[in-house]
Amino acid sequence: MAKISIENLRHSYLPFPDPAREDQYVLKKLSIDWQDGGAYALLGPSGCGKTTLLNLISGLLIPTEGTMKFDGRDVTRATPEQRNIAQVFQFPVIYDTMTVFDNLAFPLRNRGVSEAEIAPRVKEIAEMLDLSRTLYNRASGLTADGKQKISLGRGLVRSDVAAIMFDEPLTVIDPHLKWQLRSKLKELHQRTKRTMIYVTHDQTEALTFADQVVVMNNGEIVQQGTPVELFERPHHTFVGHFIGSPGMNVLPCEIKGGKTFYAGQMIKAQNEKALKADGKFEIGVRPEFVTLAKTGIAADVVKVSDAGRFRIIETISGGNTIRLLLAEDVSVPSGQVKLAFDPEHTQIYQNGWLAGAAA
């Protein structure tokens, strides 16, 4: 188990990238610290570099620039074996010719652990993952989720791993089993207290699994925080859009004399005192914090969609779309409405970044 520190990490898949050209790098100058025993998620759209970052941490890739330390020990150029990490991949990797038991024992046998120690350890892991019943079956005969459990088990079987990496491990799992495996993972984390890093593009997976979520976009870390922080105080409009369903409303605004105006109306924002200099200013407010009011911003209702326990009302105001959520039992207005934003949850963004937040 280890604390993972990454400093100024850059990575390019080209053999000789030009350091001056940002576009040749899939990861651009990342620095981050991860505490021992934490459950972290790397969340971002496809192609944002999250899998690359994961493979760099596990040692399957060597970074172009920067250093990586496990508990202060420099492991930048160490192999996965030297780093002693475990990794679970997107598609289940099993050794077809082996039984479930042999599959789970494989990482231990490769490290010369005695059979006397292996047997109880493998049985314990199989018990945790509900694999005991099929322990002596051929692994190739199992279903996709059974196979992915084996992959998971091979990650957990070594008691001394520095960290366990998950690369979108639930992609091939049926929806109803996804939920089960996800809770299983959470439970395993609480039981074993290993550092776990979970890559996904699915916000539900990230927010339910992790204590700390790292949102990435375009090779950069946009924000790291708890699920609540990401929801309530997105540091970038990208995070606002990406997390939440529907995403945050982002509206152009004007700043005059330290006050914020949208469509001629003054808007109170939680961070309005932090505004500095000029640039492009935007208001960010989540649909959850937009309400119908007697006075406020004029908007026209254009679409109502039912999302189960609430309805999503889409309105147009001065050419911008503003979404809000309405409880089931509230009658849906039509035509012109007035909207109010909750000042506690309304933020101002300057050039995309939350004003006043340390980026």
Added chain:
Amino acid sequence: MSNKIVNQKAWFLVAPVFLVVAFNALIPLMTVVNFSVQETFGDNVFTWAGVQWFQDVLHSERFHNALLKQLLFSAIVLAIEIPLGLAIALTMPRKGIWVSFCLILMALPLLIPWNVVGSMWNIMALPDIGLLAKMINGLGIDYNYTRQPVAAWFTIVLMDVWHWTSLVVLLCYAGLVSIPDAYYQAAKVDGAKPWAVFRYIQLPKLKHVLTIAVLLRFMDSFMIYTEVSVLTGGGPGNATTFLSIDLVKIALGQFDLGPAAAMSLIYFMIILAMSWLFYTLMMKNEES
């Protein structure tokens, strides 16, 4: 179920396939069957012979000898080409500029017409002018494939290995590159040594490809004719008279069409039975 549309016109669409198969396989095969149970001296005069030719062939020592030689040849060739082909495929690069180079190099022997292969090796191995013969003799080894049965066998096996190992290489290579990267990455993470990667990932994943390689190489080597015919013509003596060579001698040399037809059918049955055996054995452990 009951209101399913039945359209018999679909038979017209498969008719071309039926015709092709009929003319290139079924009709010739039935002709052979026809010959195998009759006696003929030409002029379309046939007399019924029953199973006479089959009994003759099965009890003939000449047939036993040729069959044994054929089996030995296939066994040697398989024992060399399959491991060698696999070994070469494992050492070939997976990416980079050398991939195409290696693939073309490997494909070259397969592109050469079979009689040309025979001629090439014939010239190479000729005792008086051949490069191969000169080299071997230069090493102090007495080598003359026109006189020594062992030398003749050595030359034929070498020629076949040169000609056909590429096929095994290409098949194995295709199988190897189709193994997802995640398997190698997982093996790395699990701390697997190269031998374990081969034993538990590559070999199991290559199983189907290897089955096909073994089947193809068995069938082809068991039917080898052109190259051997050009290189040794079955000699010296009868040292390299395989089934195929013997068959041609009987059919076209001696013009014994009945026995030759019976032999062809037995030959065909042996190949069929052996292929089935290989396939069944290699697929035995396959579950669902």
